[in-house]
Amino acid sequence: MRRPTTAARRYAEAAFELAERDGSHDRWAEDLRLATEMAADERVASIIDNPAVPFAERQAVLERLFVRSISRDALNLVRLLSHRARIELLPAIAAEYQRLLDRKRGVVAATVTSAAPLTKDQLSAVRGRVEEITAATVSLSEAVDGGLIGGLTVQVGDRLIDASVRGRLERLRETLLAASR
Secondary structure (H helix, E strand, O other), rough: OOOHHHHHHHHHHHHHHHHHOOHHHHHHHHHHHHHHHHOOOHHHHHHHOOOOOOOHHHHHHHHHHHHOOOOHHHHHHHHHHOOOOOOHHHHHHHHHHHHOOOOOOOOEEEEHHHHOOOHHHHHHHHHHHHHHHHHEEEEEEEOOOOHOOOOOEEEEOOOOEEEEEEHHHHHHHHHHHOOOO
């Protein structure tokens, strides 16, 4: 996952502080997700993130689009981003907010990468094993990389658990090279 920009991190932290005050963590997460989806529409973005469109017109569009969908505080954040022509930060803000919420709740993000898509049972087994290792609840995302040949890797923060055929072959190669010196 890409590191958020400083600006996105600060906006997310501000939103998180507001959520802390009134206990609206889940509402903020949903609002940011919805706002990100709606702002991703090219027709919407061409208006709300365009400084050539008069400010009042952009605000009117935001009001019509978001007033029934998201909370007033989240709408104010979207308005501010539009005013500063920074709507492109919404996905990073939403992701950083989710990371802050996960950390508060003791949820660890992990990515399992396999050579072929895993079944639900396999994903469940991987999640269970990672939860045992980390002693935390795990939010598991899945990726496919045919270059692994077989097996899988699991990335948890800075830690990489490599149980792939490619990884085993590389370790065997290193051992053989070290032994031949």
